[in-house]
Amino acid sequence: MTDNAGNHASTGPLLDRADERVKHEAGVGGALRAFLDRVRSGDLGSLPVIVGLIIIWTVFQSLNPVFLSANNLVNLLFDCSTVGVIALGVVCVLMVGEIDLSVGSVSGFSSALVGVLWVNQGWPVVLAIVAALIVGALIGGLYSFLFNRFGMPSFVSTLAGLLAVLGLQLYLLGSTGSINLPYGSPLVNFGQMLVMPYWVSYALAALAGLVIFLAGYRTAMRRKEAGLSSQSLASLVLRAVVLIVILEFLAFYMNTDRGVPWMFGLFVGLVIAMHYAMTRTKWGRSLNAVGGNREAARRAGINVRRVYASAFVLCSTLAAAGGIMAAARLASASQQAGTGDVNLNAIAAAVIGGTSLFGGRGSAYSALLGIIVIQSIASGLTLLDLSSSLRYMITGAVLAIAVIVDSLARRSRVSHGRA
Amino acid sequence: MAEIAKETAREHEAVLSLRGVSKNFGAVSALTDIDLDVHAGEVVALVGDNGAGKSTLVKVLAGVHQPTSGTITFKGKPVTLSDPSAALGLGIATVFQDLALCENLDVVANIFLGRELEPLRLDEVSMEIRAWTLLNELSARIPSVREPVASLSGGQRQTVAIARSLLLDPKVILLDEPTAALGVAQTAEVLDLIERVRDRGLGVVMISHNMEDVRAVADRIVVLRLGRNNGIFYPDASNQELVSAITGASDNSVSRRAGRRRAMQQNSEEARP
Numbered sequence: 001m002t003d004n005a006g007n008h009a010s011t012g013p014l015l016d017r018a019d020e021r022v023k024h025e026a027g028v029g030g031a032l033r034a035f036l037d038r039v040r041s042g043d044l045g046s047l048p049v050i051v052g053l054i055i056i057w058t059v060f061q062s063l064n065p066v067f068l069s070a071n072n073l074v075n076l077l078f079d080c081s082t083v084g085v086i087a088l089g090v091v092c093v094l095m096v097g098e099i100d101l102s103v104g105s106v107s108g109f110s111s112a113l114v115g116v117l118w119v120n121q122g123w124p125v126v127l128a129i130v131a132a133l134i135v136g137a138l139i140g141g142l143y144s145f146l147f148n149r150f151g152m153p154s155f156v157s158t159l160a161g162l163l164a165v166l167g168l169q170l171y172l173l174g175s176t177g178s179i180n181l182p183y184g185s186p187l188v189n190f191g192q193m194l195v196m197p198y199w200v201s202y203a204l205a206a207l208a209g210l211v212i213f214l215a216g217y218r219t220a221m222r223r224k225e226a227g228l229s230s231q232s233l234a235s236l237v238l239r240a241v242v243l244i245v246i247l248e249f250l251a252f253y254m255n256t257d258r259g260v261p262w263m264f265g266l267f268v269g270l271v272i273a274m275h276y277a278m279t280r281t282k283w284g285r286s287l288n289a290v291g292g293n294r295e296a297a298r299r300a301g302i303n304v305r306r307v308y309a310s311a312f313v314l315c316s317t318l319a320a321a322g323g324i325m326a327a328a329r330l331a332s333a334s335q336q337a338g339t340g341d342v343n344l345n346a347i348a349a350a351v352i353g354g355t356s357l358f359g360g361r362g363s364a365y366s367a368l369l370g371i372i373v374i375q376s377i378a379s380g381l382t383l384l385d386l387s388s389s390l391r392y393m394i395t396g397a398v399l400a401i402a403v404i405v406d407s408l409a410r411r412s413r414v415s416h417g418r419a
Numbered sequence: 420m421a422e423i424a425k426e427t428a429r430e431h432e433a434v435l436s437l438r439g440v441s442k443n444f445g446a447v448s449a450l451t452d453i454d455l456d457v458h459a460g461e462v463v464a465l466v467g468d469n470g471a472g473k474s475t476l477v478k479v480l481a482g483v484h485q486p487t488s489g490t491i492t493f494k495g496k497p498v499t500l501s502d503p504s505a506a507l508g509l510g511i512a513t514v515f516q517d518l519a520l521c522e523n524l525d526v527v528a529n530i531f532l533g534r535e536l537e538p539l540r541l542d543e544v545s546m547e548i549r550a551w552t553l554l555n556e557l558s559a560r561i562p563s564v565r566e567p568v569a570s571l572s573g574g575q576r577q578t579v580a581i582a583r584s585l586l587l588d589p590k591v592i593l594l595d596e597p598t599a600a601l602g603v604a605q606t607a608e609v610l611d612l613i614e615r616v617r618d619r620g621l622g623v624v625m626i627s628h629n630m631e632d633v634r635a636v637a638d639r640i641v642v643l644r645l646g647r648n649n650g651i652f653y654p655d656a657s658n659q660e661l662v663s664a665i666t667g668a669s670d671n672s673v674s675r676r677a678g679r680r681r682a683m684q685q686n687s688e689e690a691r692p
Contacts, residue, residue, distance in 0.1 A: 015551045016564065222544045228551075282538035285524075289532055292523035299519045300533035301504060360523040414569075 015227045028235045042412025048405045049353055049369040052398070056373065060380030067380055070257035076372075076379050077260065078192070081267040082326040083342060084371035087349035088267075088274055089318030091367050092311045094350055095278070096291045097359025098154040100143070100315045102161035103346050107323025108338020109169040110136050114324050115179035115333030116172050118187075125187055129324055136320025137313050139165065144309035154312070162343070170335055178334035181327060191328025195259035201251040204265070209244030213237065263325060267368075270318070274364035287311065291359030322346075341392070348395065349374050352402040356410075373398065432495060434459050434622045435480070435511070435591050440489030442475055449475040450646045453489070457591055457622040462613060464637035465626045468665055472646040473626045477593050480624065481513040482506035494590070512584035513593040518576055526550060526564040526571075530583045553582045557615055560608075574605030581612060591622040598632050610636050630661060 039047060060067040086103050093100045110132040117128035143161060146152040173179065181188050196204070216236045223230040254260045278284035289297040290307045298304045326342075327333045351357060352373050353366025374395060381391045433456035442450040450472045457463050465473050478484045480491075482500035490497050493509050500506045506513070520529050527543070527550045536542040550564050559578045561571070568576060577597055584592055597613065598606045606629075613636050617623050627633050633640055633654075640652040642664040650664045659677075 015548065015555075219544065223547075226544055226548050228544065228547060280541050282535045282541065285528060285532070285535055285541065288524055288528075289521045292521035293519070295517075296519035296521050297532070299503070299515070301507075302533045360521070416570075 014229050017229050028232065028238055031231075031235050041416035042409040044354075044405070044409045046354060046363075046365060046369055048402070048409075049366075049373060052352075052402075053369070053373055053376065056376050056380070056398075060376070060383070064380070064383045067383055070253055072379060072383070074195075074254055074258050074261065076375050077254070077264040078329060079379070080368075080371045080375045081261065081263040082322050082329055083345050083349065083375070084267045084322075084367055085270060085325060086319045086322035086342070086346040087353075087367040087371050088270055088364060089315035089322075090346050090350040091274070091353075091355050091362055091364060092287070092318075093154070093315045094355045094357060095287050095359060095362050096308055096311045097294075098147070098308070098311065099158065099347070099357075100140075100154065100312065100319070101158040101343065101347075102139070102165055103315065103319035103322075104338040104340075104343030105162045105165035105169065106136055106139055106316050106319040106338070107326060107342060108336075109165045109172070110320035110323040111327035111333040111337045112169045112172045112179070114187075114327060115181060119179050119181060125185065129187075132324055133317055133320050136323075137317045139320075140313035140316030141309065143316070144305075144312040147308055147312070148305040166339070169338070173333070173335055178332050181331045181333065183331060187324075187328045188331045190263060191325060192331065193258075194262040196262060196265060198251075198255045198259060201255060201260045202248060205247035205251045206244055208247055209240040212243060213240035216240075263329075266325075271364045271368050274367075278364055283307075283310065288360055291361070293360075319346075341395075345371075345374050345395070348399045351406075352399060354402075354406065356406065357403075433457055433492075434494060436492045437480075438490050438492070440476075440479065440486045440491065442472075442479060442484060443487045448646055450479070450486070452647065453643070454648055455641060457624055459590070459622050460617055460620045461638045462617050462623040462625060462636050464633040464640045465624060465643065466628070466630070466633055466640060466661070466665060467643035467649075470645075471643040471665075473643055474595065475646075476643070477513065477595055477624070477626060480506065480511060480591075480593055482511075507587060507589075510588070510590035511593065512587065512589035512591070514577075514580045514584050514595065514597065516595040516599065518580040520568045520576060520580060522569040523567055525567055526554075526561060526579055529568055529579055530586060532583070534586065549586075550582070553585055554578070556619070557582060557585075557612055559612070572605065573601050574608045577601070577605075577609050578612060581616065585616070585621075589621065591624065592616060594623065594625045596626055596628070598627060598629060606632060630658060 038045075057068060066072055086107055090100060090103060113132045113135060114125075114128045117123040117131055118125050123131070139161065143154060143157050146157045147154055213236055216231060216239070217233070220230040220233070220236065251260060278287060286297065286302045286307045287310075289300065289302060290304055294304060297307070323338055326337060330337070349370030350362070350367055351370065353363075353368070353370030355362025355366045377394055377398060378391055381394065435455075435457040437453055437455040440450060440453045440455075441448060453472075453476060455463070455476070465476065467473050475484060479486050480500070482503045482505050485499070485501065491500060492498070493511070498509060500509070500511070503513075521532065524532070527547050530550050530553065531546050536545055547564060554561050554564070557578065559575075559582065561575055561578065568579060571579065581592070581594070581597075594613070597609050601609060610632060613623055613625065617636075617638075625633075625637065635654075637654055640654065640656065640661065642649045642652065642661065644665060644667050649667065652661060652664065
């Protein structure tokens, strides 16, 4: 069988390269040309965010040299993780073309719940966290029930949820208004201090490149055997080496200060797991399909209701997780937790990162990139000692620019037949 | 000898046959006493005016609607098509008019939508190979299976939809208006495709309003009128015959129009000295 396929590959044209009307690029240079072609036709991917991030960093660094110091960046990573996890959940609901406006309230409520159960009621901390996550999942389950049974638009149901859950949070915290989490406890240490040992950060950076290379190599070999076009070994190696060099440098730079926070490690781990689930599993395919064309997905035998339910439940659960991480970061569960800009930052992060508001287009990495943009702006403006009024205005402008870039890119994709 | 007799008997036995199928929606009878036979390797065209019951009939066959009375026999056994997946499971695949493709997904993802290999670790390589095999069997001209469906033309999308319906090796395939909204060249491509599907030994039921397309590929033309059988024709039937069966009268708007033109031509000939 293998022999046969090999012969086929060496004699005839490759199975997916038989149509001579289509131009195919080969090798490292070809991959680069194909990338430029894609960008020109409006398939921008993460490019606008990365360019935007470079501009933002350059501006803030020139205004205040502390901005890119290792110390500030480590703080940035701590701050990213909490809202980032919430944004990751928002990506899920945006993928199916819905929205969850209550993520901020749910995060605040879950932090309050952990505070009450753990500190006031004396539950073991793990049990309190699990309970908060389950309650988060139940809230998402309620939204999906309202959506699937009554056709209630998620915009309305989660708006109602925003108020109701905020009320629950205030009720739980009662008259005292806030609960301090004990310093020195593992949860608070995790949120404020715990960083990876140097060797772990270096090892993880190397592992990431290695896994990327091995997965790519395995796919390339299988495709070659089957008579399909495959990536060249050189481009695979190049990609892995570039990734390793970048990650090792970042790890080294963070390690000149405190190091890479475990909390950020958890966030990135969740992003990678979500990316795998969204691109390599049947569930992720269904998520994309429902977001792209609900009726087509239904006729293809996908249980559309279950897909919606999974998106809402995941979003609320991740919002609850983000809330617990935020409580750990601040060492308190307060009435202010999850209010203010948490909600909008989480949604804005997903959108700035490149997830479409209309469903069917997006990636888990958009949460990571988007939240880094937003936290960079916040951190830069804090360093410049500017008030939050400016911070809101600038974040709003960046969000508007991100959506404009997305709309323009979409128009270009349509005219290039890639929409 | 007995083998051959059996073989021919099987050939003549219909894969799918309907006897006395009726479907009522409240007081309205959309279908009344419909008989229909589909043989392997045969294209049956279903024609009729708007509201004749074509789409209802296809939906009954696809398992979307359940008949009020009558029997459906599939491969010699009576069956009930309680839902679309039951029909699909038996081997009756349907390509609806609005192809129901996800434009944001690529061709492979669309062909395997809902039937992905290895749910927890998608086997993209095997799926891509199978997709190419299906498309090559149909001699389809798709430039790349890794482009989103949004970048394909109408005919190519129809091809993808048909390839998807062939994934489960059906015995009968139902096509609802496969050439509507297609240009001349793309229509020809789709008609070629239908012939190749028939040559694979599948029974094809095709709904169409376009008499030219119907006559080009159909082996039999079944006319429905007001929810009843109104005659079976062969591709050599004249347009006149088909139209009068479809509209239910030899005196209809189409024949009147033709009559007017004839009269006008005669007038102009008479006017000539």
